[in-house]
Amino acid sequence: MPKMLRDEFPSIIDIAYREYIKYKHVSDIMTRNVITIGSDITVYYAAKIMGELHIGSLVVEEGNRAAGIFTERDYISRVLLQNLDPKLTTVKEVMRTSLTTIKPTATIKEAAREMIRENSKWLLILEHGKPIGIVTASDLVRALPEAAEAEIVVDDFMTKNVVSVPHDTLTKEAVEIMGRKNIGSVLVTRGERFWGIFTERDLLSKVASRDLPIDVPVENYASTPLITIPSGMSIHRAALTMAVKHIRRLPVERNGEIIGIITARDLIEAYAR
Numbered sequence: 001m002p003k004m005l006r007d008e009f010p011s012i013i014d015i016a017y018r019e020y021i022k023y024k025h026v027s028d029i030m031t032r033n034v035i036t037i038g039s040d041i042t043v044y045y046a047a048k049i050m051g052e053l054h055i056g057s058l059v060v061e062e063g064n065r066a067a068g069i070f071t072e073r074d075y076i077s078r079v080l081l082q083n084l085d086p087k088l089t090t091v092k093e094v095m096r097t098s099l100t101t102i103k104p105t106a107t108i109k110e111a112a113r114e115m116i117r118e119n120s121k122w123l124l125i126l127e128h129g130k131p132i133g134i135v136t137a138s139d140l141v142r143a144l145p146e147a148a149e150a151e152i153v154v155d156d157f158m159t160k161n162v163v164s165v166p167h168d169t170l171t172k173e174a175v176e177i178m179g180r181k182n183i184g185s186v187l188v189t190r191g192e193r194f195w196g197i198f199t200e201r202d203l204l205s206k207v208a209s210r211d212l213p214i215d216v217p218v219e220n221y222a223s224t225p226l227i228t229i230p231s232g233m234s235i236h237r238a239a240l241t242m243a244v245k246h247i248r249r250l251p252v253e254r255n256g257e258i259i260g261i262i263t264a265r266d267l268i269e270a271y272a273r
Contacts, residue, residue, distance in 0.1 A: 025107060025108070030134060030139065031135070042089060043075065043079050043090070050204050050208075056201065057121075059134065061131075069099060073184065073200060077182065108143050116269050137265050138248060141239050141242050144236065154262045154266075157266045158259075162259075163177065163181060165188060166190075170218065171198070178200070184263065185197050187261075196223055196224035199249065227247065228252070229251075231259060238250055250262050
C-alpha cells in the first residue's frame with residue numbers, strides 16, 4: 001500500500017468514528033439501574049445510601065412513580081446549612097420535586113445542552129412515570145473523550161475564583177462555606193501549598209456513610225494527593241483524566257500556581273456550545 005494511502009486510511013476511520021459518536025444516544029450511556037427510595041425515608045439513611053454506593057443522587061418514588069430527587073448538594077444546602085437534623089427530617093421535606101427529564105432517543109449533544117439549560121447535574125428518563133434510566137454529569141464526561149468537539153481548552157471554561165481552606169479548618173465550617181457559596185468542593189492548603197480537596201462526595205462517602213463527626217479538621221476527610229492538570233489542556237484530555245481517575249473536579253495549574261478549577265459541569269457546558 002502506498003505510503004500516502006497508508007497514512008490517510010486511519011484518519012478516514014477516525015473521522016467516521018467521530019461522526020458515529022456525535023450521534024450516540026442517551027440510551028447508550030444512561031445508567032439503567034436507577035436507585036430509588038421512598039419519600040418517607042429519613043435524610044440520614046438517604047445520605048448513607050449515597051455515601052455507601054458512591055452516587056450523587058437518589059430518585060424518590062411515591063406510588064411507583066418518580067416524585068422527586070434528592071442529591072448530595074441538597075444534603076448540604078437544604079439540610080446541614082438549615083441546621084436540620086438528618087435523623088428527624090424525611091426526604092419528602094427537602095427533595096426537589098421538579099424533575100429534569102429527557103428522551104432516550106436524544107443525542108449526547110442534546111443531553112448536554114438540556115443539562116446546561118436546566119442548570120442540572122442529572123437527567124431522568126421516564127416511562128409512564130417510572131424511572132428507567134438516569135444520565136449524570138459524570139456519564140456525559142465519560143462520553144466526552146470520544147467527541148470531536150472536545151478540543152477546546154479548559155482555560156476558557158474553568159472557574160477562576162478558587163475557594164480554599166486551611167487543613168485545620170473544621171469540616172463543619174468547610175461544609176458551611178460550600179453551602180453558602182453553592183460549590184461542590186474546597187481546596188485544602190497546608191502552609192503555602194495546596195495539599196488536597198474536600199468534596200460533596202467526600203462528605204457522603206467518608207463522613208455520612210460512617211456516622212463520623214464533622215467537628216474535626218477537614219484534613220481528616222480530604223482527598224489527597226491533589227490531582228491537577230496544566231493550563232492549556234483540551235477539555236478532551238481533561239474529560240479523559242476525570243474518567244480515568246473517577247473524579248469530577250480538576251484544579252488547573254500554571255507555573256506551579258493554581259489558577260482555576262474545572263468541573264464536570266464546566267466540561268459539559270463547553271461541549272454543549
